[in-house]
Amino acid sequence: MESINLNGQPLIKLKHISRVYQVGVEQVFALRDISLEIFPNEYVAIMGPSGSGKSTLMNIIGCLDTPTGGEYILKGINVSEMNDNELAEIRNKEIGFVFQMFNLLPRSNALKNVELPLVYAGIAKSKRIEIAKEALADVGLGDRMTHKPNELSGGQRQRVAIARALVTKPSLILADEPTGNLDSKSGEDIMKLFHQLWKNGNTIVLVTHEAEIARNAHRIIRLRDGLIEKEELNPNPYNYDKATDVKVSG
Amino acid sequence: MLKFLAEFAESFRISIESLRANKLRAFLATLGVVIGISFVVLMGWALSGLDNALQESINLIGEDMIYVDKWDWSGGKRWKEVRNRKEITLEQAKELIENITTAVVAVPVAVTWRGEIKYGNDNYQGLSIVGTSADFGILPAGDVTNGRFFSKFEETTTANVAVLGYKVAETIFGDSDPVGNFIKIKGRKFEVIGVVKKQGTMLMDFIDNRVYVPIGNFMSLFGGEHLRSTSIGIKAGSIERLDEVREEARGLMRTIRNLKPWEEDDFSINETKAFEEVVGTLRLYVWGIGLGMTVLSFIVGIIGIMNIMYVSVAERTKEIGIRKSIGAKNRSILFQFIIEAAMLCSVGALTSLFLCSILVFVVANILPKLIPETAFLRPFIPADFIVIASVVAIIVGILAGLLPALRAARVDPIESLRYE
Numbered sequence: 001m002e003s004i005n006l007n008g009q010p011l012i013k014l015k016h017i018s019r020v021y022q023v024g025v026e027q028v029f030a031l032r033d034i035s036l037e038i039f040p041n042e043y044v045a046i047m048g049p050s051g052s053g054k055s056t057l058m059n060i061i062g063c064l065d066t067p068t069g070g071e072y073i074l075k076g077i078n079v080s081e082m083n084d085n086e087l088a089e090i091r092n093k094e095i096g097f098v099f100q101m102f103n104l105l106p107r108s109n110a111l112k113n114v115e116l117p118l119v120y121a122g123i124a125k126s127k128r129i130e131i132a133k134e135a136l137a138d139v140g141l142g143d144r145m146t147h148k149p150n151e152l153s154g155g156q157r158q159r160v161a162i163a164r165a166l167v168t169k170p171s172l173i174l175a176d177e178p179t180g181n182l183d184s185k186s187g188e189d190i191m192k193l194f195h196q197l198w199k200n201g202n203t204i205v206l207v208t209h210e211a212e213i214a215r216n217a218h219r220i221i222r223l224r225d226g227l228i229e230k231e232e233l234n235p236n237p238y239n240y241d242k243a244t245d246v247k248v249s250g
Numbered sequence: 251m252l253k254f255l256a257e258f259a260e261s262f263r264i265s266i267e268s269l270r271a272n273k274l275r276a277f278l279a280t281l282g283v284v285i286g287i288s289f290v291v292l293m294g295w296a297l298s299g300l301d302n303a304l305q306e307s308i309n310l311i312g313e314d315m316i317y318v319d320k321w322d323w324s325g326g327k328r329w330k331e332v333r334n335r336k337e338i339t340l341e342q343a344k345e346l347i348e349n350i351t352t353a354v355v356a357v358p359v360a361v362t363w364r365g366e367i368k369y370g371n372d373n374y375q376g377l378s379i380v381g382t383s384a385d386f387g388i389l390p391a392g393d394v395t396n397g398r399f400f401s402k403f404e405e406t407t408t409a410n411v412a413v414l415g416y417k418v419a420e421t422i423f424g425d426s427d428p429v430g431n432f433i434k435i436k437g438r439k440f441e442v443i444g445v446v447k448k449q450g451t452m453l454m455d456f457i458d459n460r461v462y463v464p465i466g467n468f469m470s471l472f473g474g475e476h477l478r479s480t481s482i483g484i485k486a487g488s489i490e491r492l493d494e495v496r497e498e499a500r501g502l503m504r505t506i507r508n509l510k511p512w513e514e515d516d517f518s519i520n521e522t523k524a525f526e527e528v529v530g531t532l533r534l535y536v537w538g539i540g541l542g543m544t545v546l547s548f549i550v551g552i553i554g555i556m557n558i559m560y561v562s563v564a565e566r567t568k569e570i571g572i573r574k575s576i577g578a579k580n581r582s583i584l585f586q587f588i589i590e591a592a593m594l595c596s597v598g599a600l601t602s603l604f605l606c607s608i609l610v611f612v613v614a615n616i617l618p619k620l621i622p623e624t625a626f627l628r629p630f631i632p633a634d635f636i637v638i639a640s641v642v643a644i645i646v647g648i649l650a651g652l653l654p655a656l657r658a659a660r661v662d663p664i665e666s667l668r669y670e
Binding site: 047059062063084085088089091092093097099103104107108116117119121122123124125128164167204247 | 268327575579
């Protein structure tokens with residue numbers, strides 16, 4: 001994994017971010033005033049009940065949306081004023097999404113799904129296949145490359161999604177309820193995998209409403225009504241190294 | 251550039267995948283395009299056949315030939331006026347032939363349409379008997395494959411010799427050589443001395459169904475009854491000399507026919523241009539009908555494909571969201587759907603070209619056996635129309651795909667990721 005050196009600067013810097021939606025004549029504040037810094041190789045959980053604004057915050061951090069107020073600095077670049085195309089490029093290069101619903105392309109096999117971000121990055125085909133194969137092998141799916149999503153279990157699908165998130169070597173992995181659609185065993189496997197990714201030097205932001213899942217992170221940010229309610233360090237993140245070795249079952 | 255190619259290849263792959271996933275739908279959507287392309291291709295085929303026939307006819311008659319005749323080939327003149335013209339007699343024809351100085355050669359052509367010949371005990375009807383001079387053998391229409399044309403000597407001595415048109419020879423003698431055999435015309439015995447090579451085309455199909463005899467013999471056989479006036483074929487030698495020859499022939503003919511300066515010509519000077527005019531009108535009809543049908547079916551085709559593309563965009567909203575979340579730009583999505591629509595149309599075009607090729611091959615091989623006049627049809631689609639059809643299909647696809655693709659490109663990634 002490429003190490004990100006920002007000379008002590010935060011990877012993500014949110015300055016008084018707000019996001020207002022116009023619903024008819026009414027203004028709805030999804031985010032009121034959020035300031036937040038996340039440093040390279042941090043493992044952060046964003047928690048909050050539904051309606052707290054955590055999805056909106058995730059969308060802004062993931063460059064799917066832009067704030068209506070405030071500044072968002074990603075890797076020293078102000079992305080809050082970028083247009084659609086520039087944001088698409090940032091998402092492609094800097095962000096790796098992992099969704100609750102996996103969001104794989106149903107008609108494409110695992111390898112094609114993992115290749116896709118590299119297509120939009122303009123990487124040559126042979127190189128793409130090489131990188132994608134490697135990423136799939138890394139998540140323990142080296143023998144499932146030609147399977148389509150509906151031929152894979154939930155846990156396997158999520159691992160394909162993680163491999164896809166990793167292929168462009170993004171600065172940030174953004175996971176939205178990654179275990180929300182999995183049974184507890186598969187969910188645990190996925191969380192182990194995230195732990196491993198963090199150990200490999202990745203920066204992870206986990207959006208969840210489950211305290212059990214958030215316990216994996218080293219810092220927990222709680223949102224309520226579009227504001228940061230509480231921000232706390234987790235002194236005892238769940239340590240899979242202590243429990244058992246990271247072993248990914250197929 | 252590499253990026254663009256990678257995206258293009260990806261779009262291509264996606265569109266094939268999505269076509270495969272919805273075969274029936276794709277088929278129905280492209281029906282309009284298939285029909286449209288078929289019209290273009292079949293129109294092209296018919297036109298090329300027509301041009302083919304025209305060229306053959308022109309070659310047969312000779313582009314440097316003019317025919318002085320009572321009748322007008324192009325049919326442009328008022329029919330009634332033409333019908334009331336006095337016949338051109340053999341004497342008038344001979345006078346013109348003797349006096350014309352600019353022509354390479356000039357021949358009289360007298361025809362009886364209700365000819366009948368006898369070979370052995372069999373009667374053959376429905377052919378025309380032509381009286382002409384030995385010089386007819388110089389003309390392309392008098393080109394002999396087998397034996398020879400009759401000579402000047404045979405002409406002046408009114409020898410009982412006949413040259414058969416290709417079809418006449420084939421009908422009576424089949425594969426065996428007619429030369430040296432005897433046929434009977436109105437009870438008079440004629441020796442067959444040659445066969446004119448096959449010349450029939452759609453426009454000139456009657457020409458193989460002729461029997462040529464010296465003009466003197468013709469007159470003694472049919473002089474009393476033959477209804478049609480004599481015409482004079484004049485060979486100018488080159489297209490450049492046509493004007494000069496035409497003017498001389500016209501002047502001579504006016505004198506021969508005793509026309510006053512203010513009177514209109516009571517004869518026509520026909521050239522191959524007349525055929526071009528006839529074919530030109532025919533072409534216009536084919537184009538008009540074909541173009542109308544083509545435009546109509548393309549409009550239907552565009553609407554069909556546009557609809558399917560809108561459905562496809564709606565169905566794949568989630569996919570668009572996923573693609574955008576991992577870095578697809580609006581442009582990439584736009585391309586993807588335009589390429590898909592173009593692919594859809596190209597598949598339609600290929601289907602149509604395939605079906606038309608079979609149709610054309612079968613028709614061109616079978617129809618002429620039933621209707622010999624259709625022999626001008628060729629068993630393949632002209633290459634330029636294949637190119638036109640393909641280009642048109644892609645343009646139609648792009649047009650049909652543009653609006654749905656714009657809608658797809660504008661899909662909001664957040665909304666669409668939530669979409670189930």
